[in-house]
Amino acid sequence: MESRPLMVLRLVTSAIEEVGSTPRGGLSIFPVIGGSFEGARLRGKVLAGGGDWVTANTDGTFVLDLRVTLETDDGALIHMAFTGIRDDVNHYLRTLPRFETAAPKYAFLNRLLAVGIGEIQPDGPVHVTEEIL
Amino acid sequence: MNTRLLMMLSVKVAPAQNIGAVPLGTRRTVPLSGGTFEGPRLRGSVLPSGGADWLLLRADGVLELDLRATLRTDDGALISLRSFGLRHGPPEVIAAIGRGEAVDPATYYFRTWPRFETAYPAYAFLNRLIAVASGDRRADGPVYTIYEVL
Numbered sequence: 162m163e164s165r166p167l168m169v170l171r172l173v174t175s176a177i178e179e180v181g182s183t184p185r186g187g188l189s190i191f192p193v194i195g196g197s198f199e200g201a202r203l204r205g206k207v208l209a210g211g212g213d214w215v216t217a218n219t220d221g222t223f224v225l226d227l228r229v230t231l232e233t234d235d236g237a238l239i240h241m242a243f244t245g246i247r248d249d250v251n252h253y254l255r256t257l258p259r260f261e262t263a264a265p266k267y268a269f270l271n272r273l274l275a276v277g278i279g280e281i282q283p284d285g286p287v288h289v290t291e292e293i294l
Numbered sequence: 295m296n297t298r299l300l301m302m303l304s305v306k307v308a309p310a311q312n313i314g315a316v317p318l319g320t321r322r323t324v325p326l327s328g329g330t331f332e333g334p335r336l337r338g339s340v341l342p343s344g345g346a347d348w349l350l351l352r353a354d355g356v357l358e359l360d361l362r363a364t365l366r367t368d369d370g371a372l373i374s375l376r377s378f379g380l381r382h383g384p385p386e387v388i389a390a391i392g393r394g395e396a397v398d399p400a401t402y403y404f405r406t407w408p409r410f411e412t413a414y415p416a417y418a419f420l421n422r423l424i425a426v427a428s429g430d431r432r433a434d435g436p437v438y439t440i441y442e443v444l
Binding site for chain 1 (some may be wrong): 295297354356379380382383403405406407409421422423424426428441443
């Protein structure tokens with residue numbers, strides 16, 4: 162499957178909110194308080210106010226459910242959301258990001274599917290995101 | 295991005311149900327009438343009732359796809375498939391697809407994100423993977439080439 166780089170997204174998170182055991186599994190919320198993104202076609206910062214709602218599956222994997230707002234360096238706002246799977250045993254963290262924007266310059270984001278390869282680094286999660294061609 | 299082939303999924307469809315103009319766009323539901331899938335690690339059929347593709351044509355001309363189907367492997371396991379996708383392209387290509395003509399899939403964008411759920415241990419690996427697919431809308435239904443994201 163062909164793809165090309167879209168952006169590298171670096172998230173800054175604050176203290177985890179452990180909601181605990183819910184009917185669907187253990188829920189942990191990772192609030193996003195900032196961050197940055199950079200790619201050949203867009204770059205900017207991550208606004209505070211989003212988060213990643215992480216549910217623990219009974220098989221030891223986690224389901225990710227992230228929502229953040231991106232602000233490009235030229236002032237456009239982009240809604241970004243992804244679902245994903247984190248499997249720590251197999252060092253597998255992959256996401257399916259979607260974007261919505263009203264800015265004509267970035268309307269190409271409304272029309273693409275992407276895949277993210279995530280990694281939890283000491284200063285926060287990093288998601289290398291590629292457009293599926 | 296490294297991927298490997300998971301399966302080719304060929305879906306047969308019944309006549310569409312045209313719901314029409316809804317607040318989010320133009321909605322059309324296409325029930326599934328069966329199909330087959332085959333890959334190196336699994337193969338079987340698409341159950342002929344209960345699944346559909348819920349299509350929404352957006353104001354920007356992009357068609358959003360929301361497919362749900364149940365797969366049954368040749369050794370009897372049931373696998374739930376849910377797949378979100380996007381389809382768009384030049385107006386003449388989209389019109390030709392609408393007329394049921396054979397269209398080169400390279401001339402338009404038809405990509406989906408299949409997600410799988412199963413309770414069968416032999417196929418539990420499907421619960422743990424992210425996949426992407428490339429679609430080819432043929433007259434009798436779409437054919438998806440589904441890849442596991444490694």
